[in-house]
Amino acid sequence: MTEVSKKDLRREILAARESMSPFLLAQTNAELAEWMYRLPVELTADDVVAAYVATGSEPGGTAMLDALADQGLTVLVPIVPEGGPARLQWGEYRGEAALTRRRWGLLEPIGRRLDPDTVHRARLVLVPALAADRRGARLGRGAGYYDRTLAVTDVPVAAVVGDAELLDGPIPQGPDDVPVDWVLTPGGGFVPTR
Template sequence: MVITVDMPGERDKQAWRTELTDRRAVLSATVQEDEALALAAAVTTLGVREWVCAYVPVDREPGSTAMLDALRAGGARVLLPVTGPPGPLSWAEYTGADEMRRARYGLLEPIGTVLPPDTVARAETILVPALAVDRRGVRLGRGAGYYDRTLAAARPDARLVAVVRDDELVERLPEEPHDLRMGWALTPRGGLRRLGGDSAWE
């Protein structure tokens, strides 16, 4: 079931970002921990056996490094973004929470070899951070454009999965021509949900 929040679809992206960021700011630590555990369990249903691109949640994004550990335990090799100047993201392989370093924007990044942006094409599944995603697959990010530039190099059959809270899966978001739609949403209570009808994955 798609959960609707009380925000009209014509509001611009910045208004959505402000509202959703404010909602996240009041979440309790208990809720965040419960959601992180649920998402760590949910990623095991993705069935990834090769490469997956993921990320380390920050600023009350849902999830934790437990998601990454669960993916690795299931046999996947996990790539995490390495930020640089505005442009496509570079990548490095996640080999454990104890092999991370602090980076810009408060992010954690692997200490291993930095791989070029086109490494994203290895991934059969890409977990994408989002403030919200709508039932058509339109994703709302933070506005820096890193993922918009990065996902253009993903392989055509890659499964693009927006990771959001259950009430961040909404009816309709503002969309711009450059926005790349997600095929799936992953939420703590709802698990993996199909969006729109454009995904090549069944």
């Protein structure tokens, strides 16, 4: 798959997501939230999970974050730093009401910004993806924020995608792309990779 076809794949997936009905998106997010009670790593209350705040038709929604917090877990969500692509900063998720729109219209937590190295405290990282394959290759939006962040940590990572976005065929990876350990889909749960 060439870089042009990766761009085409991104465009195709984004178009499919945008055409998804609000009902189907809500159902997808509810199913993903249920999987938060069956995580692929053993956690106890007060453990840390790094996740993300879904935007638009991206799978996940705040229901997924609320399900994690419901278990007594500390949930970190990203804050995009100023300037060009760099490692993500973090903030603690304290409910949907404690989020505000910031750079690029993304919802980010109100309160203290935590250093990029805060992700090392996590026992699991849930990352957004446009697609992922069964080898652990993840197709993001192309800016590399997550790859820069994950390259310096050995925390287990799960990419969250829709059912049709888990691909059998390989997604090519460059030298800076960080593979994931699981792919989470609403219908299939956590699928191990590699």
